[in-house]
Amino acid sequence: MATIRKRGRLGQAVVLVAASAMVLAGILMLALDGGLLYLDRRQLQSAADAAALAGAEYLWQSYPQSYTLSHQQAMTVLTSTLLGTAMPSPFSPVAAQVDNGGGGPLSIGGGYSVVLTATPLTYQATVYHQHPYVVAPVHGFAASQRISVTAKAENANLPFAMVLLQTPSQYANLQLNGTPTGLLLQKAGGAAGAGGVFSNESIDPASGSIWFGSSSCNTPGGGSSGDLWAYNESQHDQGDVNTGVFCGQNPPEVQVPSAQLPDPGYARPQPSAATWPGLTVSGGTEFLCPGSYTDAIVVQAGATAILLPGVFRVLSSGVKVSGTLRTMQPGDGLASGPTNGVCTVPSPLPSDVGVVVEVVPADDGSLICKKHVFQTIGGVSSISLVPSPLYNNISLYIETMPNWQTICKQGVGGTNVVQITGGGSYSVKGAIYAPADNVVISGGGAGTGVGQIIAWTANFNGNGTVTETYDPAGLPFLKGLIQ
Known part of the structure; x- marks a missing residue:
């Protein structure tokens, strides 16, 4: 019996070993x-x-x-x-x-x-x-x-001084109105790349002039500051281009791209948690703290408002300037000055003084959607804004209003926030990103203009020249993996 039991156990062991194997x-x-x-x-x-x-x-x-x-x-x-x-x-x-x-x-x-x-x-x-x-x-x-x-x-680093996104009708989304209105497209010193203008529809200089590189140009061809690109140029507008555009890299005929450009969709930089009421600076100099403003920022009577580095989001009324609005400059950080809130003027001057000003549009009940604006007042205004890579080199960010296509229906639609009037000075080294806004800029002022404009439409008017200085180093920087 013992032998039989032993043999049974050995058989079980073989099965277990096989199963374990x-x-x-x-x-x-x-x-x-x-x-x-x-x-x-x-x-x-x-x-x-x-x-x-x-x-x-x-x-x-x-x-x-x-x-x-x-x-x-x-x-x-x-x-x-x-x-x-x-x-x-x-x-x-x-x-x-x-x-x-x-x-x-x-x-x-x-x-x-x-x-x-x-x-x-x-x-x-x-x-x-x-x-x-x-x-x-x-x-x-x-x-x-x-x-x-x-x-x-x-x-999404678009290599143009100006990109006009309006579509689909054959509409001149870049227009020059007034005589003589001029648009001077030039590049920052040492900048590589062409610049120029890209329109998803048509470009019409009307009775004005567009120069590439220098307003002293009077011949077609030979320039180095870009060309005009229009996806759907009308015959009428092309006739105006033939007589009013000078010194592009190619003869004045509008170049036809193979496709329209989509909105690059730059994300809105987020402000800090700080919230401030509206502010009016009506005398002297005041430093402004970054954060969200529940009402307008107003600079008037020749006063100076200095924006400390950061994000300024204006929720209502917008920004109105009849004085000086600027970022920090050498000397600003040497002595503390008054601020509109609990923040400290950095000292010494930081290496990155960049800001982005954000405006939230709103309907004014007239289908124009200009209740909240970014507005400068003629010859008494001065704007000088330095961008920051932290905010994708965008200096002025006009948010896209919800349902704007069904609410802001006047003309070809769009909000009407950016209104830079003539005679003043503006040097916005970064980009104006306003993909649903009809930007209006008047000539006759001083300054270097804007590094790049991305807008629904752009209208240049007045009796002077508007200068735009394209700088690839200041373009909105948006590269990287998204999936």
Whole structure:
């Protein structure tokens, strides 16, 4: 009996050992194949991220946009990162998407394949890999599995002095009104890149003039400060361009882009938690604390308001200037001055004195939507604003009013917040970002103008010249991964 029991136990042990071996093999399969799959997916995501960033970086290397360079850079990154891959030869794609010709992924060797997709503002890389398993096939499972990852990067650094977004009617969303009204488009000293104007519709200088580089120009061609680009230029407006535009890089004919530009969608910088009531500065000099203002900021009677570094969001009435509104300058931080709240004037002067002024539009009941404004008053006003990279180099941010397309219906629609009148001085080194606003600027003043204007429409009027100084170093900086 003892012998029989011993043999039974030995049989049970054999079964247990066999079962344990199967469990251990399963654990080994999960550990080895699962770990390798995780590492492969991680490497794949890193490669896709790098390719998307490389492709996005080259979106605005030239205009008209050529996606060839973006695709080549993205493919170079992928094939130098993923073992066993090679760039197809030849490889000079011009289409927005690189695939196998039928919409599927393009093989680049080593079990890898890709789909690369470009838009005017984004670049996307989707990478596939047929991942081989090591242990799983021994146990009857599939020998490989197809995995994929996607990365998308954006580059919304639009290389134009002015971008007018209004669409879809054939409307001159850049207009010059008055005689003689002039628009002088120039570049900051040493700046590279062209600048110029991009219109989603039409450009009409009317009886005014547009100069590139110098108002002393009187011949077409030979300039270096950009061109006029209009997606839907009317025959009438083209006639005005032919007689009123001088010294562009090309003859005065409007250049026709292949597509309209979308709103880059710059995010609104967030103010601090501080909240202040409205403020009127009517004499002397006062430092203004950043934060949210529940009512208007008014600078009048030749007074000076100095904006301390930060975000100024004006919730009601807007900003009205008949004095001086500026950012800090050398000497401001040497002695403390009065402020409108509990904040301290930085001393010494910080390296970044940049601000962004944000205005919340509102309906005034007349379909014009100009209840809240950013307004300067003629020859008694002076604006000098330095931007900050912290706020994407935007100096003036006009928020998009909810339901503006159905409420602000006068003309081609849009709010009417920005009103810079003639005779004063304004030097806004950053951008005015007002994607749903009809910006109005009058000539005859001093200053360097604005680094960049992105607006629904722009209207230049008066009997003087409006100067716009394009500086690529001061463009809204918006690059990076978004997916």
